[in-house]
Amino acid sequence: MSSASTQWYDEFLGVAYRYFDLRMNVIPLFSSKKQASDLWNETVHWWSDHDIKMRFVDTGDKYWFILAAETRRPEHNRAIFKLLPKSENYARFKKGHQGEAYLRFATYSEKGEGQVKGDAKCNCGHLKEDHNGRCDMEGCSCTKFETFQLMMLRKKKTVTNIKFLEEKDVKDDSVSWNCLYVNKYKNTQ
Secondary structure, three states: OOOOOOEEEOOOOEEEEEOOOOOOEEEEEEOOHHHHHHHHHHOHHHOOHHHOEEEEEEEOOEEEEEEEOOOOOHHHOEEEEEEEEOOHHHHHHHHHOOOOEEEOOEEEEEEEHHHOOOOOEOOOOOEHHHEEOEEOOOOOOOOOOEEEEEEEOOOOEEEOEEEEEEHHHHHHOHHHHHHHHHHHHHHHO
């Protein structure tokens, strides 16, 4: 993958991981359905499943998420990346992915008490009915009901070219090297 011909896209919120399908899911999160749909339709739709490369480059307490493929529409060659903090969900995916994952896009939005149904859970873990502005459960320090909603797009791709690398090893992987060179190293030289 040539860094000169690739547009590097990082205008998404982060990455979620889902474990309850046939394969684990890797889900880039977007703030709007239009943003997610446009990127999928203009770029990811044109990727052949077997050509998609998913890379995770560990660097201290963060990691680079990199997703790329050569498209059948070279004028739309685009790869996505994001520098993210390591999490328990990332570690769980790294340990259990078994060499393949579904790629899906989703929208992420934060919701308040008046925007959800009664069975919704607050970020503190208690139900909406346990809140009256603040959490009524003994020992909980939550002062405001807050939760989030993920709305996943229906389309998905199966990714089998998944690699986990240390930053010192990126020169051996063209996708990772191109991403880090363009988005990190080039700016520090």
